[in-house]
Amino acid sequence: MAAAAEPGALGWLGGVSPRSGSPTSSPELGAGSRSRSGPGSGTGSGPERSGARPPGPAAPSHSFRKVTLTKPTFCHLCSDFIWGLAGILCDVCNFMSHEKCLKHVKTPCTSVAPSLVRVPVAHCFGPRGLYKRRFCSVCRKGLEALGLRCEVCELHVHPDCVPFACSDCRQCHQDGHREHDAHLHHWREGTLPSGARCELCRKTCGSSDVPAGVRCEWCGVQAHSVCSAGLAPECTFGRLRTLVLPPACVRLLSRNFSKMHCFRIPEIAVPEPGEPGDGEGWPALGRALTKAVCDPLTGDGEDSADGSVPAGPGREVGAPESGKQTLKIFDGSDAMQRNHFRTVTVPHLARSQEVLEAALRAYYIPEDPQGFQLQALPTPAQLGDTVAAGKVWSAGSTEEEGGRATCQAWVLRALPRTQEILKIYPAWLKVGVAYVSIRVTPQSTARSVVLEVLPLLGRQAEGVEGFQLVEVLMGSRQVQRTVLADEEPLLNRLHEIRQMSLRQMSQTRFYVAESRALAPRVSLFVGGLPPGLSPQEYRSLLDEAVASKAAVVTVSHVYSAQGAVVLDVACFAEAERLYMLVRDTAVRGRPLMALVLPEVLHTKLAPDCRPLLVFVNPRSGGLKGRDLLCSFRKLLNPHQVFELTNGGPLPGFHVFSQVPCFRVLVCGGDGTVGWVLTALEDMRHRLACPEPAVAILPLGTGNDLGRVLRWGAGYSGEDPFSVLLSVDEADAVLVDRWTILLDAHKAAGGEDSEAEAEPPKIVQMSNYCGIGIDAELSLDFHQAREEEPGKFRSRFHNKGVYVRVGLQKISHSRGLHRALRLQVEQQEVELPSIEGLIFINIPSWGSGADLWGSDSDSRFEKPRMDDGLLEVVGVTGVVHMGQVQSGLRSGIRIAQGSYFRVTLLKATPVQVDGEPWVQAPGHLIISAAGPKVHMLRKAKQKPRKAGPPKDARADGAPAPEGDPK
Ligand SMILES: [Zn+2]
Ligand SMILES: [Zn+2]
Ligand SMILES: [Zn+2]
Ligand SMILES: [Zn+2]
Ligand SMILES: [Zn+2]
Ligand SMILES: [Zn+2]
Numbered sequence: 001m002a003a004a005a006e007p008g009a010l011g012w013l014g015g016v017s018p019r020s021g022s023p024t025s026s027p028e029l030g031a032g033s034r035s036r037s038g039p040g041s042g043t044g045s046g047p048e049r050s051g052a053r054p055p056g057p058a059a060p061s062h063s064f065r066k067v068t069l070t071k072p073t074f075c076h077l078c079s080d081f082i083w084g085l086a087g088i089l090c091d092v093c094n095f096m097s098h099e100k101c102l103k104h105v106k107t108p109c110t111s112v113a114p115s116l117v118r119v120p121v122a123h124c125f126g127p128r129g130l131y132k133r134r135f136c137s138v139c140r141k142g143l144e145a146l147g148l149r150c151e152v153c154e155l156h157v158h159p160d161c162v163p164f165a166c167s168d169c170r171q172c173h174q175d176g177h178r179e180h181d182a183h184l185h186h187w188r189e190g191t192l193p194s195g196a197r198c199e200l201c202r203k204t205c206g207s208s209d210v211p212a213g214v215r216c217e218w219c220g221v222q223a224h225s226v227c228s229a230g231l232a233p234e235c236t237f238g239r240l241r242t243l244v245l246p247p248a249c250v251r252l253l254s255r256n257f258s259k260m261h262c263f264r265i266p267e268i269a270v271p272e273p274g275e276p277g278d279g280e281g282w283p284a285l286g287r288a289l290t291k292a293v294c295d296p297l298t299g300d301g302e303d304s305a306d307g308s309v310p311a312g313p314g315r316e317v318g319a320p321e322s323g324k325q326t327l328k329i330f331d332g333s334d335a336m337q338r339n340h341f342r343t344v345t346v347p348h349l350a351r352s353q354e355v356l357e358a359a360l361r362a363y364y365i366p367e368d369p370q371g372f373q374l375q376a377l378p379t380p381a382q383l384g385d386t387v388a389a390g391k392v393w394s395a396g397s398t399e400e401e402g403g404r405a406t407c408q409a410w411v412l413r414a415l416p417r418t419q420e421i422l423k424i425y426p427a428w429l430k431v432g433v434a435y436v437s438i439r440v441t442p443q444s445t446a447r448s449v450v451l452e453v454l455p456l457l458g459r460q461a462e463g464v465e466g467f468q469l470v471e472v473l474m475g476s477r478q479v480q481r482t483v484l485a486d487e488e489p490l491l492n493r494l495h496e497i498r499q500m501s502l503r504q505m506s507q508t509r510f511y512v513a514e515s516r517a518l519a520p521r522v523s524l525f526v527g528g529l530p531p532g533l534s535p536q537e538y539r540s541l542l543d544e545a546v547a548s549k550a551a552v553v554t555v556s557h558v559y560s561a562q563g564a565v566v567l568d569v570a571c572f573a574e575a576e577r578l579y580m581l582v583r584d585t586a587v588r589g590r591p592l593m594a595l596v597l598p599e600v601l602h603t604k605l606a607p608d609c610r611p612l613l614v615f616v617n618p619r620s621g622g623l624k625g626r627d628l629l630c631s632f633r634k635l636l637n638p639h640q641v642f643e644l645t646n647g648g649p650l651p652g653f654h655v656f657s658q659v660p661c662f663r664v665l666v667c668g669g670d671g672t673v674g675w676v677l678t679a680l681e682d683m684r685h686r687l688a689c690p691e692p693a694v695a696i697l698p699l700g701t702g703n704d705l706g707r708v709l710r711w712g713a714g715y716s717g718e719d720p721f722s723v724l725l726s727v728d729e730a731d732a733v734l735v736d737r738w739t740i741l742l743d744a745h746k747a748a749g750g751e752d753s754e755a756e757a758e759p760p761k762i763v764q765m766s767n768y769c770g771i772g773i774d775a776e777l778s779l780d781f782h783q784a785r786e787e788e789p790g791k792f793r794s795r796f797h798n799k800g801v802y803v804r805v806g807l808q809k810i811s812h813s814r815g816l817h818r819a820l821r822l823q824v825e826q827q828e829v830e831l832p833s834i835e836g837l838i839f840i841n842i843p844s845w846g847s848g849a850d851l852w853g854s855d856s857d858s859r860f861e862k863p864r865m866d867d868g869l870l871e872v873v874g875v876t877g878v879v880h881m882g883q884v885q886s887g888l889r890s891g892i893r894i895a896q897g898s899y900f901r902v903t904l905l906k907a908t909p910v911q912v913d914g915e916p917w918v919q920a921p922g923h924l925i926i927s928a929a930g931p932k933v934h935m936l937r938k939a940k941q942k943p944r945k946a947g948p949p950k951d952a953r954a955d956g957a958p959a960p961e962g963d964p965k
Pocket of ligand 1: 076
């Protein structure tokens with residue numbers, strides 16, 4: 001049948017003028033459906049859930065009814081208190097509204113929301129946690145107990161509600177399935193601070209009591225859901241525009257790779273027996289694929305059997321009263337196999353029609369009950385036989401009093417259909433959800449559907465061969481695409497899906513897509529390999545370790561110094577296999593690590609865009625690192641935020657290597673900053689932007705470089721959004737970098753046989769280098785830390801500079817000046833009696849102390865960070881160090897220069913930028929290292945004017961609870 005043009009259809013194209021032959025849509029599917037009391041009905045038409053919400057008739061498909069309020073309640077639309085005793089409640093999704101607000105409701109009901117998703121993108125749920133004052137996107141109730149949060153967008157859901165969540169996460173990259181040029185606001189409901197003001201009407205639009213108001217996940221604009229329709233649909237990324245890596249400039253082709261594999265977000269949920277793991281692994285997925293299901297009803301199962309867990313959303317508030325009964329409802333064969341059910345509570349005297357409606361509501365199925373029935377759950381004995389043996393409740397059946405009392409478990413089934421109306425979405429539309437509706441009959445095949453649809457979409461001239469029908473399962477954790485075989489009978493396929501699970505059917509969508517094959521191409525970063533090998537050697541090492549298939553795997557980049565390679569894999573299955581295998585493989589005793597890397601389409605970047613490459617050390621500063629990681633992923637594009645524990649700084653620099661101009665933010669302690677700066681030095685010649693400016697967000701203690709550059713002594717919970725603003729406004733300054741060559745002689749006395757054959761090592765230094773007492777003190781502390789394996793990993797470990805000498809082996813005979821010799825610019829320098837010798841590059845040492853002092857001195861230049869000179873200072877012991885720390889004294893000024901040679905006559909503690917070790921006797925040669933590094937120094941006065949509180953974006957992060965803003 002032909003698609004009927006509908007007046008509202010053009011509006012859905014979000015203001016983009018439709019081309020001739022542009023798709024039209026039919027309201028038919030919804031119109032014939034069960035009548036709703038809400039404004040407008042019909043699942044077919046409606047605004048997009050994410051993206052433009054054009055004005056015009058909306059059909060949110062709620063099941064509204066008048067209810068008597070028993071406690072203080074707020075309106076989900078206007079966020080105001082509902083005075084009086086009457087409110088309007090949706091039985092399905094719990095949307096609560098004033099009667100007067102009803103006509104403005106545009107928020108779609110959970111039951112139809114999946115069909116309104118513009119581009120299906122799966123979420124990345126992190127571990128379960130306590131998220132106060134957040135609301136479930138599915139049932140709209142507060143997350144009082146443990147909930148789940150997407151690490152990429154602000155979606156919050158109850159564990160029980162996960163299977164019903166929409167796959168409407170932020171689209172952070174192009175995946176080759178659809179290209180999108182226009183970037184639209186991505187609205188998310190109900191995550192606003194209570195003081196938030198509407199961008200359009202300037203009135204309060206947020207609430208901490210109910211999920212009201214919307215915020216764009218990219219630019220942070222906030223508005224009433226009604227007002228959001230009045231804003232321009234295009235998103236310009238707001239204030240962070242020049243820092244964000246636009247999703248249109250990132251490409252990640254994948255079949256089953258998801259953001260999980262790029263970010264390696266751990267999901268610590270413990271998989272229940274017989275249930276696929278929640279994490280990033282494929283074994284679970286493989287199982288799901290073979291069974292043609294995914295997204296099991298995680299967490300929704302046995303624990304709801306006692307009825308204490310929220311039953312279906314249709315239930316009344318309060319415990320089941322007398323006269324009511326609680327029934328277990330299973331959704332199709334899949335749920336029966338897994339023993340996953342939801343409960344509904346209905347009166348004992350409820351008619352079967354009412355029970356069926358309640359069951360459909362519990363599974364958010366908005367369709368006409370006429371098409372469904374409840375079958376008594378077969379006993380295990382019956383299960384082998386045909387299910388039809390059981391008792392049946394269908395919409396029209398008469399009362400069966402006896403049966404209901406005895407049977408408490410029912411299976412929700414769709415009745416077979418002889419024909420139905422199916423929406424077919426064109427995969428090439430850049431904007432909009434427009435689709436065409438066609439009638440599917442027993443004769444319809446995938447091919448006949450394509451044939452029928454093409455003329456309606458104006459593509460008939462291109463021939464049916466160029467197109468295919470794709471079934472897309474839009475799960476909240478995974479979006480799966482399956483190309484249907486040409487001869488596949490479609491009606492059977494629909495029946496099959498419904499038998500498996502009705503929820504799955506409501507999350508399945510059919511696309512007609514160009515069949516030109518998407519050439520698979522996956523960049524796989526493999527780290528943890530032995531350093532210093534040739535490309536051929538890495539190749540054969542990988543062949544040996546993981547049997548990489550030469551025909552489809554090429555080594556595209558070799559980072560020999562870091563022991564890492566980037567593989568170009570031209571086959572999705574092989575990429576998936578390698579990813580899994582690499583993570584379980586060790587080479588020469590070291591575990592390998594794998595990361596799927598996106599590609600930055602650098603030529604598409606706007607000229608004024610200088611995206612920020614963010615490195616976070618999640619082990620720094622307690623849990624703050626982890627929080628910041630999450631905040632920056634949400635504020636920026638998560639593809640520009642790198643966790644340093646996933647292969648260090650290299651993957652980030654590799655991804656950004658072609659970006660013509662970018663900046664860097666390092667979140668971590670001095671050691672982390674040094675680690676990134678060293679990696680930058682190693683990578684510089686391979687970067688299109690060889691001298692990116694580096695900002696610091698200091699975590700933990702110490703942080704001398706952070707102090708000097710005004711980023712503070714340590715992050716104390718400042719709003720991550722303003723941190724990014726400060727980075728954007730910071731000025732670049734130059735800081736010298738130094739190289740220390742460590743050339744150990746054979747250990748005196750033959751004590752340290754390990755150290756004997758060590759070749760010279762080079763480490764980089766940007767703050768200071770201490771020999772003697774200060775290194776010894778930090779070594780004490782350090783070794784304590786080292787006893788907690790995994791908690792601390794030094795950048796020097798990879799370099800192998802640690803000479804394993806226990807502290808007990810250091811002779812504590814005092815007099816460092818007798819144990820070493822110092823040459824400055826080839827001149828021997830006489831040392832006073834000291835216990836510590838320190839080379840300083842920046843005017844902050846040991847957590848903020850001024851070791852050089854401020855007195856002017858005719859012998860030396862005034863110290864600067866960028867003068868190519870180091871200052872050399874001595875301390876006489878612990879007491880002197882304490883006096884320096886408290887500002888009572890400064891160190892003993894010894895020299896200033898640019899080239900130093902230190903000869904250690906015995907094993908001595910040495911520290912560089914706060915990282916200590918024991919250095920075997922030999923030479924230390926300190927000299928300038930390459931070009932100075934461009935560091936960002938925080939601007940002195942915040943020039944930000946106190947404008948309208950757009951800064952409520954502040955809350956964009958997983959903000960501290962009850963943000964007063
Ligand atoms: Zn209201
Ligand atoms: Zn609703
Ligand atoms: Zn929920
Ligand atoms: Zn998400
Ligand atoms: Zn926006
Ligand atoms: Zn407003």
